[in-house]
Amino acid sequence: MKVTKKDLEKSAVELAVVLELDEFQPYIEKGAQHISEHVKIEGFRAGKVPYDILKQKVGEISILEEAAHIAIRKTIDDIFAKELAGRQPVGQPNVEITKLAPGNPLEYKVTISLLPTVALGEYKDLKIKREAVVVTDEDIEKTLKEIIEMRAKETLTDEPAQLGDKLMLNINISLDKVPVEGGQAKDVTVMLGKEYMVPGFDDKVVGIKKDEKREFKLQYPATHHQAHLAGKMVEFEVKATAVYKRELPALDEELAKEMHFKGVDDLKDAIKKNISADRERQADIKSELKMLEAIADKAKFGDIPDTLIAGESDSMMQELERNVVSQGGNFEDYLKHINKTKEELRLDLLPNAVKRIKTALIIREVGIIEKVEVKKEAIDEKLEAYKKMYAQDPEAVKRMAAPEYRRHLENMMFNDEVISKLKKWNYADTGTQSQS
Structure with a gap:
C-alpha cells in the first residue's frame, strides 16, 4: 500500500492511497x-454464488464498489496512525474513490482536518492574582430587602395604583401607529416605583384603576437593547387587569424563624455565607480564565480548522438555548429581545469559540507534557458516585453505562487535573474579606 501525504490549509491533510491489485484482491472476495x-x-444458496455468476447478475462494478468500501474501512485507521504523527483528527474524514476499475489497483483520497499544533510558552510562575472577595453590610441589606419583597402580602384592590403596588397590565406598543413585533403582551407584572420598563413608564400608570385604559408616548433611551426602538418615541396602550396592595413584613425574629433560622443575626450570617460562596465561585472563574488567557498569549497555535470553530460555535449556541429554556424562556423570544437572528448570534459567538478551542488545546498540551493520567479506579469511583446520585433516573443511569459517557468523564477529569496543577503553579495567594 502506497500513501502520499499532502499538507493543506487550516491544519488539514490530504492522503492519496493506492492499494495494488494483489492487496485489493482479498477485499474483492469479501465484497463478493x-x-x-x-x-x-x-x-x-445465499453466500455460495460463484464470482463469475454473481458478476453477471449484479455487475462487476457493484462488487468492486462494495470491496472498496470494505477496504477503506479496514485500512483508514492504520493509515491515520502511521501518517498523522500522533495528531488527532477532527470531525469525519472526506473520502473520495479516485480509481476503481476491473483488474486495477484501488485508489482513494482522504481529506481530514487535524487538531492544530500548539507550541507552549511559559505556563508556570505567572503569578496570577485572584480577586479578593468582599462582602459588605450593604450587600447583606440589599439581599434582606429582596427577601422582604418576595414575602410581601398582596391584596387585590379597586383603589388607584400607588408607588409600591403591583400592577397587572395588558400592553400594546406601536411605532408611528404600526404595532411593534413582539410588543403585545397580556398580564405583564409591573412593580410601581422599580422602573423596570422604559424610564417614565411608572409615572404614566400611577393612579390607574382595574379595567382602566390609558394611552401615552415615551421616548426609548438611545442605548436601549432593541436597536429598532432605541431613541424613538413609542406609543403605548395599556389596560390594568389587576391592582395589588403590597404589605411588606417586618424584619424581625419571627420572620427569621419562619425561614428556619434561629434569628435575624443567623439569617444575616447565612446571607453573608451565600454571597461569599457565590463570589468565590465567580472569582475562581475569572482567575482561571485570566490564567488560561495568559498562557494562550504566550503560546503559538497552528491554523484552527473551520469545522472545529463551527462545531464549537454550535455547541455554545446549544448551551445558550438550554440556559434560556431552563430559566423558563423561549429561545425565539430571546433572539427577538436581543434583535438578532440565529446566524447573527452564531457569528457573534465565533471569537469566543476560538478562545474556547485554544483553551482546550492548552489544557491538552500541558497534560501531555506533564504526563497527566486519570486512573481507571478514579473514573470507576466517579462513575459510581454519579449513578448513585441519579439512581431515581433510569435513563440517566443507562446513558452513563455507554462507553462514550466514560470517555466524556475521563476527559472531564483530565481537564480538572490539569487546571488544578496550573492553579498551583500560577496563583498568588489572596484572601476573602468582609467589610462593615
Missing part, C-alpha cells in the same frame, strides 16, 4: 461474499 449473502440467485 457480502453481496452474495443478500442476492437471491436461483440454484445457489
Whole structure:
C-alpha cells in the first residue's frame, strides 16, 4: 500500500492511497461474499454464488464498489496512525474513490482536518492574582430587602395604583401607529416605583384603576437593547387587569424563624455565607480564565480548522438555548429581545469559540507534557458516585453505562487535573474579606 501525504490549509491533510491489485484482491472476495449473502440467485444458496455468476447478475462494478468500501474501512485507521504523527483528527474524514476499475489497483483520497499544533510558552510562575472577595453590610441589606419583597402580602384592590403596588397590565406598543413585533403582551407584572420598563413608564400608570385604559408616548433611551426602538418615541396602550396592595413584613425574629433560622443575626450570617460562596465561585472563574488567557498569549497555535470553530460555535449556541429554556424562556423570544437572528448570534459567538478551542488545546498540551493520567479506579469511583446520585433516573443511569459517557468523564477529569496543577503553579495567594 502506497500513501502520499499532502499538507493543506487550516491544519488539514490530504492522503492519496493506492492499494495494488494483489492487496485489493482479498477485499474483492469479501465484497463478493457480502453481496452474495443478500442476492437471491436461483440454484445457489445465499453466500455460495460463484464470482463469475454473481458478476453477471449484479455487475462487476457493484462488487468492486462494495470491496472498496470494505477496504477503506479496514485500512483508514492504520493509515491515520502511521501518517498523522500522533495528531488527532477532527470531525469525519472526506473520502473520495479516485480509481476503481476491473483488474486495477484501488485508489482513494482522504481529506481530514487535524487538531492544530500548539507550541507552549511559559505556563508556570505567572503569578496570577485572584480577586479578593468582599462582602459588605450593604450587600447583606440589599439581599434582606429582596427577601422582604418576595414575602410581601398582596391584596387585590379597586383603589388607584400607588408607588409600591403591583400592577397587572395588558400592553400594546406601536411605532408611528404600526404595532411593534413582539410588543403585545397580556398580564405583564409591573412593580410601581422599580422602573423596570422604559424610564417614565411608572409615572404614566400611577393612579390607574382595574379595567382602566390609558394611552401615552415615551421616548426609548438611545442605548436601549432593541436597536429598532432605541431613541424613538413609542406609543403605548395599556389596560390594568389587576391592582395589588403590597404589605411588606417586618424584619424581625419571627420572620427569621419562619425561614428556619434561629434569628435575624443567623439569617444575616447565612446571607453573608451565600454571597461569599457565590463570589468565590465567580472569582475562581475569572482567575482561571485570566490564567488560561495568559498562557494562550504566550503560546503559538497552528491554523484552527473551520469545522472545529463551527462545531464549537454550535455547541455554545446549544448551551445558550438550554440556559434560556431552563430559566423558563423561549429561545425565539430571546433572539427577538436581543434583535438578532440565529446566524447573527452564531457569528457573534465565533471569537469566543476560538478562545474556547485554544483553551482546550492548552489544557491538552500541558497534560501531555506533564504526563497527566486519570486512573481507571478514579473514573470507576466517579462513575459510581454519579449513578448513585441519579439512581431515581433510569435513563440517566443507562446513558452513563455507554462507553462514550466514560470517555466524556475521563476527559472531564483530565481537564480538572490539569487546571488544578496550573492553579498551583500560577496563583498568588489572596484572601476573602468582609467589610462593615
